[in-house]
Amino acid sequence: ATATAGSAAASPDVAASSATTIVTLIADRLVLADTVARSKWVTRSAIDDPVREHAVLDAAARTAPPGAPALRVRVVVRDQIEASKTVQRALFAGWSATPRTAPRTDPDLRNVRTRISDLTAEIAAATVRPGTVGGIGCLADLASVTSRVVVDRGLDAVHTIALVQAERSVCSR
Numbered sequence: 054a055t056a057t058a059g060s061a062a063a064s065p066d067v068a069a070s071s072a073t074t075i076v077t078l079i080a081d082r083l084v085l086a087d088t089v090a091r092s093k094w095v096t097r098s099a100i101d102d103p104v105r106e107h108a109v110l111d112a113a114a115r116t117a118p119p120g121a122p123a124l125r126v127r128v129v130v131r132d133q134i135e136a137s138k139t140v141q142r143a144l145f146a147g148w149s150a151t152p153r154t155a156p157r158t159d160p161d162l163r164n165v166r167t168r169i170s171d172l173t174a175e176i177a178a179a180t181v182r183p184g185t186v187g188g189i190g191c192l193a194d195l196a197s198v199t200s201r202v203v204v205d206r207g208l209d210a211v212h213t214i215a216l217v218q219a220e221r222s223v224c225s226r
């Protein structure tokens with residue numbers, strides 16, 4: 054790689070390591086959709102919970118660092134919510150089709166939601182942090198980190214597609 058002049062924040066290494074941070078946080082949040090889906094299946098709850106979505110979006114806007122672009126935070130968090138529902142719908146479809154694979158015990162949604170809220174705040178902060186991903190090479194960094202995370206975590210097709218969905222706006226400014 055050719056070294057370019059500029060601030061440390063804009064260096065290729067820093068950009069790549071922030072891509073790692075963001076993709077890791079996004080994947081951490083996304084895999085919690087499995088637990089949420091199990092709870093909702095067992096309690097026969099709807100996947101869509103608009104009240105909770107509202108709370109998640111508002112909390113992210115509230116806890117975003119001062120001066121953070123509010124719209125960008127909302128768009129990125131919205132992508133996380135939609136990706137979570139992609140996973141949940143796919144799991145529900147599988148359990149409907151093959152009931153013997155369906156969960157039987159409710160994993161208690163409260164703890165998972167606390168963790169989801171924490172990760173949402175971290176994702177929001179990481180996407181708007183100065184010097185973070187977004188410049189030239191952002192999509193390339195994202196793609197290479199994503200394929201590594203997919204392999205390392207053994208993500209299946211559904212989670213891989215949802216991960217890419219969740220990353221949709223990470224490189225847009």
Ligand SMILES: O=C(O)C(=O)C[C@]1(C(=O)O)C=C[C@@H](O)C=C1
Pocket residue numbers: 089100101102103105106109133134135137138166169
């Ligand atoms: O907390 C839930 O019930 C979830 O399914 C998680 C989540 C989210 O990603 O924050 C996703 C879909 C729901 O509509 C609400 C919130």
